[in-house]
Amino acid sequence: MELSGAEILVHCLKDEGVEYLFGYPGGAVLHIYDALYNQEEVKHILVRHEQAATHAADGYARATGKPGVVLVTSGPGATNAVTGIATAYMDSIPMVVITGQVATANIGSDAFQEVDSVGITRPCVKHNFLVKDINDLAETIKKAFYVATTGRPGPVVVDVPKDITDPNIKVPYVYPDSVQMRSYQPVTKGHPGQIKRAVELLLTAKKPMVYTGGGVVLGHAAEPLRKFVKTLGYPVTSTLMGLGSIPWDDKQFLGMLGMHGTYEANMAMHDCDVLIAIGARFDDRVTGKIAEFCPHAKIVHIDIDPSSISKTISVDVPIVGNVADVLADMNHLLEVSKTEPDQKALAEWWGIINGWRAKKCMSYDRNSDQIKPQAVVEMIHEITKGDAYVTSDVGQHQMWAAQYYGFSKPNRWINSGGLGTMGFGLPAAMGVQLAFPEETVICITGEGSIQMCIQELSTCLQYGLPVKIVALNNRYLGMVRQWQEFFYQNRYSHSYMESLPDFVKLAESYGHVGIRIERVEDLRPKLEEAFALKDRLVFLDIVTDQTENVYPMIAQGKAHNEMHMSPYCDLPQDPERELS
């Protein structure tokens, strides 16, 4: 079969089983768009800004585990996509981004809409390719999907010059079944000796702790993880990225750890004697002060990426491998092991932990006459029975969503953890809703973040995506305001959001439903009303308490046992007092 480059590209996507292509046309990709015209297998979703194309593909990938696919034009199309590519890179999300490029002969001549896409994206992709010969096109696309989805996943950019897709130049098309790359051979199985050492160490623990991350979600390892944790009876905490791997209400789950983690999770990290990190990368928001991170612990670390191991925290037993495979091997060793965890020590450890738990660090003012953002999230959990897909933007609302929604399944909590990209939530929700049209998809956002990709309300109408947007509107860039309150003596420099639009009218003008909630007593009925509108996008503009802060909070560079606490829990608020 002889095909043009443009046709080859579209055929590759079909053969790769790509369901949705998120994109935006432009000069350099017009041949490709022409090839997309007369086919229905690959459904193109026309976004309103290329950043949203990448976030939507990213959301789709996070919810389904399948790679997200993007098509943008050269120049500004590519540069607009960069934020979304970097977002996916930081969170290891499999994505293939096809960028148009000016014709090969014009590369380097400062041609119209020319930019060095390979150069610009190089630091924020797993790999990128410039296709210089039509005969390499199909194999390059295959490689892109292979690299994006194997090992530690990540975004791959394929830059395709316009002449490569010329409709008049046709070559035979064969999509390879597989590709071999001598320079890329990701490991999967962990080293048996290391796994044995890790299990032996874990069984000697008096104060064990399990710390899980996004690798469990990405590596489809929730099942073996649950088994592992149940067998051992050890306490478990999760990073922002790993939420849902262990159900939020599991007795052994201590909640999230880190900067806005629970008191019990952070204290248990600080005091533990054996820590096992599973698919987590010791991010600075998790570790706090490196020198005082888990000061008494021997550390086991399972990660698919060797460069994650001992990057910031030195570990005692490193295991490079696919988290699911390593956990399965560990579970097997535990089954046949003659040693048991030290039940007496474990009971004492749980006694201490339950003491921390009893402080109820997540308390907030439930009798306020203002709408508390935490209450909104808890109520949404109740109304959606904790089974919705929840995306978020970045800031206070993101933390409250993570802390109070209560996730029971992996792949349900979709947020930009590593890069912290405002504007992620709505387009990501579009990707999720397309993948799961029957499911409830919520975008928990703030009045600041939502305005960074608000144009996507138009896309949602075009494709009938009934996303529920929950804007916790406190008229502030809340997290910035919180830091200014804590660390800049209340100097609220440019964190107040003035001249906000009327979000209800805005939603209506885009053809959606807008609901404003201002009074505590309206919260439940109006939320119920919104979630009952199954087929419509509803924009909930919820006027919340302006001064609410996210608690607990470990200030940057402080240790796990130095937390600012909510005034409503049974702990001193100030970390200095608590230490003394």
Next chain:
Amino acid sequence: MRHIISILIENEAGALSRVAGLFSARGYNIESLTVAPTEDASLSRMTIVTTGTDRVIEQITKQLNKLIDVVKLMELSDGPHIEREMMLIKVKAATMDQRDDVKRLSDIFRGRIIDVTASTYTIELTGAGSKLDSFIEALSEHKILETVRSGVSGIARGEKCLQLN
């Protein structure tokens, strides 16, 4: 600590920029970097001289290995090895005294005079970096017009090889 890392990398456009970009993005030092194709035209061999603590060097090797284009990597300074650098140096040699002295120094360092004009000598010198430094030092009485150094190339001693399996 000074380390020498040898890399076999796909001989493709952009491969060098991936390595250089990695070093600048992560704040690693590069003392020198040399790269050229090998006997297998699809592969380039790169020698990087860098400094850092053991921990930093471990991260550098892991991050380099993570680059998709990197096929194989070896830390040369882990074992016995040979390192060489080549220098071309142009020196003023106008008077008989200058010409004699530069020639003598060049002979002592086992350099070769490869170009001569009425007023200059150009010398080629190969050796470890420290030898090249000493030669420059020895020429301090003379006017050095230009120096070009290749950066370090290295190879392991004995039967140890950096090659595809």
